Amino acid sequence: MPIVPHAARLESDMIVANVWEPLAGVKPVDRGVDRGVGVPRSRWTKEVTRSPSIGYGGNTMSDHFRPADSPLDALVPAIQVSDLTVAYDDTPVLWDIDLDVPEGVIMGIIGPNGAGKSTLIKAILGIVPIAAGSVRVFGSPFRRNRKRVGYIPQRTSVDWDFPTTVFDVVLMGCYGRLGWIRRPSRRDRDAAMEAIETVGMSEYASRQIGELSGGQQQRTFLARALMQQSDIYLMDEPFQGVDALTEKAIVLLLRDLKHHGKTVVVVHHDLQTVEHYFDRIAMLNVRKIADGPSREVFTEENLKRTYGGQLTPVQTAS
Amino acid sequence: MKALESLVQTLIDIVMWFVNLLPPVLSDPFQYAFMQRALLTSLVVGVICGVLSCYIVLKRWALLGDAVSHAVLPGVAIAYLLGLPFSVGAFISGALTSLGIGALERNTRIKSDSAMGLMFTGAFALGVVIISRIASSTHLMHILFGNVLGVRMEALTWTVLAGAVTLFFAFRYYKEFLLFSFDPTHASAIGMNTAAIHYGLMLLLTLTIVASLETVGIVLVVAMLIIPGSTANMLVNSLPRMIAISVAVGAVSSALGLYLSFLLNVASGGTIVLVTFAFFVPALVFGPNGLLFRRRRITVAPA
Numbered sequence: 001m002p003i004v005p006h007a008a009r010l011e012s013d014m015i016v017a018n019v020w021e022p023l024a025g026v027k028p029v030d031r032g033v034d035r036g037v038g039v040p041r042s043r044w045t046k047e048v049t050r051s052p053s054i055g056y057g058g059n060t061m062s063d064h065f066r067p068a069d070s071p072l073d074a075l076v077p078a079i080q081v082s083d084l085t086v087a088y089d090d091t092p093v094l095w096d097i098d099l100d101v102p103e104g105v106i107m108g109i110i111g112p113n114g115a116g117k118s119t120l121i122k123a124i125l126g127i128v129p130i131a132a133g134s135v136r137v138f139g140s141p142f143r144r145n146r147k148r149v150g151y152i153p154q155r156t157s158v159d160w161d162f163p164t165t166v167f168d169v170v171l172m173g174c175y176g177r178l179g180w181i182r183r184p185s186r187r188d189r190d191a192a193m194e195a196i197e198t199v200g201m202s203e204y205a206s207r208q209i210g211e212l213s214g215g216q217q218q219r220t221f222l223a224r225a226l227m228q229q230s231d232i233y234l235m236d237e238p239f240q241g242v243d244a245l246t247e248k249a250i251v252l253l254l255r256d257l258k259h260h261g262k263t264v265v266v267v268h269h270d271l272q273t274v275e276h277y278f279d280r281i282a283m284l285n286v287r288k289i290a291d292g293p294s295r296e297v298f299t300e301e302n303l304k305r306t307y308g309g310q311l312t313p314v315q316t317a318s
Numbered sequence: 319m320k321a322l323e324s325l326v327q328t329l330i331d332i333v334m335w336f337v338n339l340l341p342p343v344l345s346d347p348f349q350y351a352f353m354q355r356a357l358l359t360s361l362v363v364g365v366i367c368g369v370l371s372c373y374i375v376l377k378r379w380a381l382l383g384d385a386v387s388h389a390v391l392p393g394v395a396i397a398y399l400l401g402l403p404f405s406v407g408a409f410i411s412g413a414l415t416s417l418g419i420g421a422l423e424r425n426t427r428i429k430s431d432s433a434m435g436l437m438f439t440g441a442f443a444l445g446v447v448i449i450s451r452i453a454s455s456t457h458l459m460h461i462l463f464g465n466v467l468g469v470r471m472e473a474l475t476w477t478v479l480a481g482a483v484t485l486f487f488a489f490r491y492y493k494e495f496l497l498f499s500f501d502p503t504h505a506s507a508i509g510m511n512t513a514a515i516h517y518g519l520m521l522l523l524t525l526t527i528v529a530s531l532e533t534v535g536i537v538l539v540v541a542m543l544i545i546p547g548s549t550a551n552m553l554v555n556s557l558p559r560m561i562a563i564s565v566a567v568g569a570v571s572s573a574l575g576l577y578l579s580f581l582l583n584v585a586s587g588g589t590i591v592l593v594t595f596a597f598f599v600p601a602l603v604f605g606p607n608g609l610l611f612r613r614r615r616i617t618v619a620p621a
Binding site for chain 1: 376491493494496497499500501503504505506507508509510551554555556557559560
């Protein structure tokens with residue numbers, strides 16, 4: 001899977017150049033490095049997790065280009081779903097799913113309505129009860145690695161009338177780290193501002209979340225996940241109801257996350273953009289139909305098996 | 319208990335110091351000891367209802383508030399039988415009912431609205447039956463609609479105690495309650511014990527209702543749990559400000575309602591609720607989030 005060199009994209013798109021300013025700990029020379037998908041990144045991500053410092057840029061960035069200590073590191077998938085079955089009452093929503101998400105990819109999950117796409121995300125997060133099977137995050141049960149996973153909810157599931165500002169929402173990203181006793185400190189507040197800046201939302205920090213456009217709302221929650229210092233980003237339909245320009249901006253943000261060694265999993269609806277957006281896809285309809293590199297898996301044959309007879313050109317745009 | 323009562327007396331003295339700064343027209347009724355106790359009770363209730371009201375409104379627990387408030391009745395009756403303070407009995411039966419509602423919801427196919435309806439009408443009916451056997455209908459009226467002018471020192475002390483506990487937890491666990499109200503999915507994803515927060519908030523709700531019984535009574539307490547928060551929600555866009563305004567609305571309308579009920583010789587509970595409502599209406603119409611000036615909002619496109 002070829003990747004557009006980072007520096008080239010920075011020049012070609014003003015949004016990204018502006019957006020990733022705080023991550024500029026990397027020397028300009030390094031920026032052009034095209035590492036490809038296969039280069040292990042675990043070394044760096046582990047560094048960040050262990051580091052007590054707030055934020056995700058700065059001096060740890062140089063580690064990012066160091067080779068991994070052990071070649072085995074690269075083999076541990078970011079997310080490993082085995083034999084997963086989820087049922088609501090007696091109806092199976094997901095049936096015997098096996099799925100590996102390698103570290104450092106953008107993976108799309110596609111499938112018809114009711115295929116269990118959102119449920120899969122929620123099962124990974126441990127929010128819905130699992131009937132059988134297991135989910136491992138970086139080789140350990142989710143419970144032990146939950147701080148490394150950020151979740152960006154579906155826009156329709158958020159109460160946008162809630163009296164809370166962009167800043168407040170982003171600050172919630174540190175609650176998991178704080179636990180029951182501590183409250184957000186000065187440093188946490190600074191880190192929240194930094195995350196807001198990273199997604200290019202500084203001027204909207206004190207806006208109530210209902211007063212934002214769809215893309216801004218999406219970026220707010222993305223900033224919250226950044227605030228969590230996550231290594232994995234789970235997004236439930238981030239492009240729903242956003243205009244084309246915002247969609248492009250979000251995609252560029254995701255690619256940049258990937259360039260920093262992060263893993264992104266996106267529940268997606270629009271089949272026309274699948275090949276363009278994702279390195280890998282998983283096709284889902286209660287059972288897993290296929291998964292793998294987009295070019296190999298995104299075939300007419302597999303689409304037919306995933307969507308059955310219900311696939312029409314109209315539906316691809318829903 | 320004696321030490322607490324003297325503490326409460328000190329609180330009354332402090333409040334009276336401020337009241338005496340007001341013109342005599344306003345401060346005169348509060349020269350009676352029973353009016354002083356009523357004033358402190360009302361203020362405490364206004365403040366804690368103001369705080370809880372924000373969570374109740376945002377969490378959409380209005381019906382739950384109504385349910386718990388009715389469910390305390392059998393507890394009050396049984397406490398009366400056993401010679402215990404009303405608040406203890408009320409708290410126990412309110413807490414049991416709210417736990418029962420939660421258990422029904424989680425473990426059966428009964429949905430939450432029916433679960434609440436079932437439990438609270440059942441408990442309320444039980445309470446009415448017990449009270450009809452042991453006390454006069456005046457007693458029942460006092461419990462149902464409040465009797466703030468007849469509050470004794472002991473009951474006031476319990477109210478103050480319940481209020482202090484509620485305030486402590488509401489502020490101590492502000493961040494948990496905020497996240498739980500706004501985004502429970504995220505809360506459980508980051509490992510917060512959402513069940514503990516859920517039941518914790520329910521217990522605080524019960525405690526608030528118990529503290530409010532003497533002032534506005536079982537039937538009207540839910541108004542004090544919905545109106546101040548809703549009023550503040552029309553005016554501001556952040557939770558800390560919302561709580562501040564909600565507390566102000568609760569406290570001012572409690573005191574003002576008490577004063578007006580004395581002046582006009584009408585039921586105090588009802589008057590307090592009416593005054594609160596009188597704050598809500600202009601906020602609804604003229605508030606920044608109200609009907610006239612509602613900020614333009616980008617609505618989510620249908621899926």
